[in-house]
Amino acid sequence: MIPYIRMLARYMELKLKAWKPLAAFYNVTLRCNLRCSFCSVWRQSACREANYEEATRIVKNVGDAGIPSLGFSGGEPLLRLDIVKLAYEAKNYGMLTSINTNGTLVNEGNAQKLSKVFDYIIISIDDIGILHDKVRGVDGAYDKALKAITILKRHGATVGVNTVVTRDNIWRIIELWNNISDKVDFLTIQPVNPPQIIDAKLAYRLAEELHEFKKRTDTPVPLPKSYIDGMVSYMSGNIHKVCDAGRLYISIQPDGAVIPCSTRDDVILGNLIKERLEMIIDRERSMIMRIAEHCDGCWLTCTTGISLTFREPTEIIRSYWRMKSKIRTTTF
Numbered sequence: 139m140i141p142y143i144r145m146l147a148r149y150m151e152l153k154l155k156a157w158k159p160l161a162a163f164y165n166v167t168l169r170c171n172l173r174c175s176f177c178s179v180w181r182q183s184a185c186r187e188a189n190y191e192e193a194t195r196i197v198k199n200v201g202d203a204g205i206p207s208l209g210f211s212g213g214e215p216l217l218r219l220d221i222v223k224l225a226y227e228a229k230n231y232g233m234l235t236s237i238n239t240n241g242t243l244v245n246e247g248n249a250q251k252l253s254k255v256f257d258y259i260i261i262s263i264d265d266i267g268i269l270h271d272k273v274r275g276v277d278g279a280y281d282k283a284l285k286a287i288t289i290l291k292r293h294g295a296t297v298g299v300n301t302v303v304t305r306d307n308i309w310r311i312i313e314l315w316n317n318i319s320d321k322v323d324f325l326t327i328q329p330v331n332p333p334q335i336i337d338a339k340l341a342y343r344l345a346e347e348l349h350e351f352k353k354r355t356d357t358p359v360p361l362p363k364s365y366i367d368g369m370v371s372y373m374s375g376n377i378h379k380v381c382d383a384g385r386l387y388i389s390i391q392p393d394g395a396v397i398p399c400s401t402r403d404d405v406i407l408g409n410l411i412k413e414r415l416e417m418i419i420d421r422e423r424s425m426i427m428r429i430a431e432h433c434d435g436c437w438l439t440c441t442t443g444i445s446l447t448f449r450e451p452t453e454i455i456r457s458y459w460r461m462k463s464k465i466r467t468t469t470f
């Protein structure tokens with residue numbers, strides 16, 4: 139319960155207008171073993187990665203700043219062989235830990251350790267069968283992702299699936315979720331960034347289907363109604379910007395560089411190998427505000443999703459309570 143108490147305490151501080159992020163996202167590597175058609179991160183894999191000592195310093199820096207939640211991402215974070223050790227460092231600070239992975243590197247050899255050290259494991263699945271493989275650029279990615287879910291659940295992990303919506307898969311989202319909802323503990327969704335313009339009627343239909351899915355299934359979708367409704371405008375080319383970069387969330391690059399959020403890697407605020415995070419945020423607060431003001435906006439779960447959840451926490455609390463209840467029922 140301690141991480142959730144820390145999360146609540148930080149939430150109250152933020153309500154009092156403090157600049158103390160709820161979450162940090164550490165992109166531990168830009169390397170990836172897949173070649174997703176809608177992603178350019180794997181093309182930037184030459185970015186220098188902090189070594190283990192430096193990466194540990196980064197994690198401790200986040201912990202010293204009192205941030206209650208640390209998400210590990212990439213690239214494909216499981217390509218870092220020290221990822222479990224880094225997550226344990228975060229757990230030692232009482233942080234909630236999560237990891238976003240494509241699932242293809244999960245196996246019987248690492249599943250138990252991953253299940254123990256990560257509070258939430260999020261696996262990316264965007265389509266059904268070979269259609270997912272086509273999007274991900276590697277044959278067998280879909281079957282490996284499903285196998286990863288099975289292995290992780292057997293070791294007691296809390297596992298969710300995140301789906302990225304594109305104009306190609308928008309027709310099959312609900313079919314996909316119906317196929318996997320009984321295998322996972324939660325489901326999340328976000329439109330591809332930058333947006334692909336999708337017919338407003340299609341986008342609206344997806345939103346209606348998602349609301350109906352939330353009502354008729356036991357699998358939680360921990361996203362506010364306003365987030366799902368806002369996807370319609372975003373995918374139709376009308377972005378209603380909701381941004382709290384640097385205040386509610388912060389991102390960290392493989393070399394320790396601090397950026398306002400995961401979409402703004404063009405702006406370096408400082409480096410956690412050399413500086414304290416609190417000092418960076420205090421020093422660059424005016425710059426962060428200017429960036430947020432002039433940014434075109436996005437609609438990602440790690441940015442807008444957090445912002446809208448901060449404004450409407452009750453619905454998400456219910457979703458997480460349902461998730462935990464489902465996990466207890468399944469386990470015991």
